[in-house]
Amino acid sequence: MTTARARLADVGIGPGAYPRGRHNTITDVPGVLVGHATVHTDRLHTGVTAIVPEALGAQRRWMPAALAVGNGFGKLVGATQLQELGAIETPILLTSTLSVYRVADALLGHMLARPGYEDTTTLNPVVGETNDGFLSDIRSRPLGEEHVEAAIAAAAKGPVEEGSVGAGSGTVALGFKGGIGTSSRRVPVGDAEFAVGAIVQSNFSGTLTIAGVPMPARDLVPGPAAETVGNSCMIVVATDAPLDARQLARVARRAVFAMRGVGADYAQGSGDYAIAFSVGAGSPPQDAELTPMFRAAMDAVEEALINSVLAATTQVHASGRVAHAIPLDAVRARLAAAGATA
Template sequence: MDSDETRVRLADLGVGPGAFLRGPRNAITDVPGVLVGHATVHTGRLHTGVTAVVPEQLGAARRWLPAGLAVGNGYGKLVGATQIQELGAIETPILLTSTLSVYRVADALLGHMLARPGYEETTTLNPVVGETNDGFLSDIRSRPLGEPEVEAALAAASAGPVEEGSVGAGAGTVALGFKGGIGTSSRSVPVGDGRYTVGAVVQTNFSGTLSIAGVGMPASELVPGPIAETVGNSCMIVVATDAPLDSRQLARCARRAVYAMRGAGADFAQGSGDYAIAFSVGEGRVPDDAALSPLFLATMDAVEESIVNSILAATTQVHDDGRVAHAIPIAAVRQRLAAAGIGSAGPTTAPTR
């Protein structure tokens, strides 16, 4: 088993980016003004946390950003979903957390927003909080997350590299038989006459058989001992772009984000809560639909890589009761990719703008 110090990302394994180059950080933070922060809890009986996706553009001067929602399977507790569908907008950062803590986290996010300058007279606000179930590794019924973790995740939000794996809302999740978690990726893509960035961050906690670059990585063959149970069977996906899309177009991007789960091996089980939210920080003329195909492809590639990164970066976690979710063994992944002749050709990352 690889040690925690040897965790890698997909790009480190020589797997190319597909049709479009990765962004400089290969993270959702490549989208200008988009920040990510985590608050992580690891104890003997708790592996849980909060992840915050924070568009700096939101505030007293700009109260909403265009957004779209796609529901792959609706067995979830996505707070704020109906307003995204109805109005095509988000009014707050997007937080990800543990299933039974979602309501306390939503209340804390609401309190945070109402306390901001310029919100003194606000009487209605729609916090957006998604979740997956970390109950295999964490004592989920204790509902341990609330205001302290929300404030910590928001305070930690930065535009730098995004920590992945067993952190924040991914601290206790299980994906495709391995330890899952938080993953991110980005692409630099031409849309019409411009070039834009699309980035994704995911919280993975779903079943199926992992596929990396089309190569099967069954947990039953790679994990020593019992396979970790995926409780709740869900995935939360957040997509951001600086392309000036409207809410209808963003909903189309969000649907492609859900499609990408299958490329990584999701089986879309009956009990899954699979959601994608796409939002834009861009301003300017909305491109014609005919120009969107590259953005759709870039979205799928970024989301699929984010899912893989969430597993590659995750570290083994153990509950005091003896339940274990094993990190995927990187050496075995390298061997299988090499046997399939998978490798990198040419540049994989776009230059810093």
């Protein structure tokens, strides 16, 4: 029995139309860093994940960005100004639903303490969330300044830890343990090649589908499937292509579309959001050149969602509630039986 966790590429599924990036993570986009602060105890499985554009600071106060709302049952702090101005002014943090306001306050404090912000009187922190209440004592609101500072300090280039870490520590997806997942693609836009990467916090219902092959939790895990609370998903897409806010909104909408490819049911109580931002510089490309970017973004998001499940580890709450990791041998067997892998 295989016990090591895996990613989509490890179970034999190719990248689609465009190649994966070097690490197949959102950090393949130059200047984008990711860090986690993770809490695992008998009653808490929660944390913070920080997506940090390295150049954002006193010399570059904002980057073009956009928001797409698939279903607005969520607590996305900073959403209206992000949508109105088409910009982010801070790192993007992901966390637990009832900790989102403490995390936002801590992010604001972090930014105001930075050199060059001494006279700042307005700032828009962006903090997204999903509900980890199935596996964590969410009402205790345990996250705050300590965890925000730790996640930002840990933000780095290169490989990104996935699964039951950071903001994904206690989340549940498609009947299995969910969590953090990431992926990237190299994509042509006009005469140049750029990176597009995605990172997700998965906590939604439906029937997992990988490469078109259904993977119902009721068939693959012992006992009952894990139940989502809040039923949501946060998606962040980054690129170094110099897209403007209007174009990034088009990318963000397609990022939400990608949830259907993995079997999301878009339930009534789901808070499904995608934020897209660009670290690039220069004139934006023509809209006619964006089709590859749209396709690559959807492929990266779909793979990131699957990675969030494949990489996650079984977590148990003191009450006895369990979210099982998907059994990888069963995944490989189903994919092979369906002819989805070579």
